[in-house]
Amino acid sequence: MNEYYIEHQKILLSVDCIIFGFEDYQLKVLIGHRNMDPGRGAWSLYGGFVRNDESLDEAADRTLFELTGLHHVYMRQVGAFGNVDRDPGARVVSVAYCALINVKDYDRSLLEKHNVQWVNIDELPEMFSDHQEMIAKARKLMQVKMKTQPVGFELLPPLFTLTQLQRLYEAVQGAELDKRNFRKRIKEMGSIEKTRLIDKTGSKRGAYLYRFNEKTYREEKFFRL
Amino acid sequence: MNEYYIEHQKILLSVDCIIFGFEDYQLKVLIGHRNMDPGRGAWSLYGGFVRNDESLDEAADRTLFELTGLHHVYMRQVGAFGNVDRDPGARVVSVAYCALINVKDYDRSLLEKHNVQWVNIDELPEMFSDHQEMIAKARKLMQVKMKTQPVGFELLPPLFTLTQLQRLYEAVQGAELDKRNFRKRIKEMGSIEKTRLIDKTGSKRGAYLYRFNEKTYREEKFFRL
């Protein structure tokens, strides 16, 4: 590194993960308790520091893996948060990432190991620093994306009913949707395909199971934000 | 700072400014030549390193001030860019900010002093690192914002004609707009008010001058992204 760079101050850089899950028709966030001073014990997102040999995306991926054991998860950058005093222990700038995972894929024993839990997004406790703000921004990002593209299949099992999908959309939007209009739109969007399988756990009559068609999804990529 | 933080690697953090201006019915970006190795001489956004005693927003504001002598400029965060090798001289993570300024407010002598110039966004040269990507993302951000809220008055003089405003929108969108529909929508949005003044520089007949009404703008804030 030449002199030009050397004269400048380096800063601790972290990533914070807003991990969304979907359970009991509720949008949930995986949060835990901060395990360092200052602020020990406060509700907090799971985060980690960025290393010199990894990109921001890689740092987010690694952090998520540490917590969940999952790789190749849908993640999007939410934004950088850099107020001087946002972390009372040191100057830390944090880049927030949101991830969507299927609660069923999550190894429950890790909840205890990392002291985290799924909390309904509408019943969040007070949180450390700007973490609430990060979550709010992440949810808004998802809301905007969902309007124009099919997102959120990562929160569901590989096979799902249209009602399950609708409940997911409702949970993210925080509003009820009309069943017929929802089905019309989601089918027009493409990217899901009907199977001949029927799920009978949700009703006596049973509902067709659908799956996400990634190929169609990729092809329509250019329409998206 | 306690031990917990100490064990982690610090990283050089910079801000890069995408400075939009509007001139000759074209959307322009203020870019210059990189004045450090490696990559000296390459086309580059103007940027600066973030200090430990300032927030990201403050760093962006300061950097913009260094270049333009302007404070309190409309700025928005575009996103964080953090590929490991994005800067060949050192590991530098950069947060991109876009700013809107009126080219007329810009002291032309500063162009030479900082070796920067206004370049049409549709005729950008090859640029250093990921700077093209930053510009593209900033433009998209502006496009999205403009659809739902009146943005971009900062690029115009305090009094402007509706045609000037339309040309600005067209430059950002990169597409022509229908005159009648544009006027209808922009008036519905509120936030501009007609004066009794007439501009005769653009036509023989003359066109009414409008001004941005910040009060209305603030009140309608909750409708916005």
Added chain:
DNA sequence: TCAAAAGTGTTAGATTTACACCCATGA
């Protein structure tokens, strides 16, 4: 047999788009 969820189309209203002419003026 009935409760509970699945599935399916149509219509009114709202929004968006396309489009053409007269006006005022300076050269």
Added chain:
DNA sequence: TCATGGGTGTAAATCTAACACTTTTGA
């Protein structure tokens, strides 16, 4: 007088939102 940009309204098309009944089946 004519070339130039300023200013204005309407109708068609599209998109969005509201709405109700029949089906299936397990309890």
